[in-house]
Amino acid sequence: MRCARYSCGVENEVGHEIADALGILLRRTTRTQLHRQLTEGMGEGVDEQTYPVLSALARTGPRSAADLAPDVGIDRSGVTRRASRLEAAGLIRREADPTDRRAHLLVLTDQGRLAVAELRTRLAAHITTSLSTWPPGEAETFAHHLRRFTTQGPFA
Template identity: 50%
Template sequence: MANAGLARELEQALGQLLLRRNRSALYDAILDSAPPGVDRQTYSVLSGLARLGPRSAARLADEVGIDRSGASRYADRLEAAGLLERGSDPSDGRATLLALTPKGRAAVAELRNALTRHLAGRIADWPDGQARALIDGIRLLVDPPRD
């Protein structure tokens, strides 16, 4: 395998990126300006709903990598803050869907803008083309071309 060395380096870099402390560092960079109810724990629920759309707590928990009881607790806090609402699932009358409210969508937009500013600062001094190569590489990694 000609790219075994690069693949090993990629594995190590991704491992570092996915460490909780590194995700937390990104969250910390933006959560100072977050609305009440949004913190390290609830951010993953808020952000997950923004990316995935309405979901049951169980399905959202699975997709964002937290346990179901945590997702429900965090949803309670976000609901109390007016950032999400619960509604019935049209495809399953017994299930409840979590969905962002307009206030929740506005909060996500503000937090994403803050993260964009933070990341712009982090890549400002990178050599030409390096940020583009990283973006393109991540996209190829998570959504490989189909034959």
């Protein structure tokens, strides 16, 4: 176990370090406390289970439940149920697919768009306040690295 920082290129040490940090992040994420704090006061329909549906819809636009399922990681029926809850909360609505009359497209309502924006804003506020002590510029590089990691990394 030699010194890892600034070693030649990429070594396993870096992977372990990131793995540890991600493990912490996973744990902090798994505990739904932050999600609850973020979703507090929102509509009754949005929680840590329905949020991925909203987020995916906001990212990729209207899609069908079956199409959404692999992104959310659950069964199609689960997406259907979550969508029903979100529909009851008025955050999304089912729209008939014009090209296929048996398909239902899930599309965010204005309220749903506001909800996603609000959630993102709250999360950004949390992050921004805690990043205010970082040296100038490092937050930006971290943000770029994080984005690159999520888009081309093992979580892509």
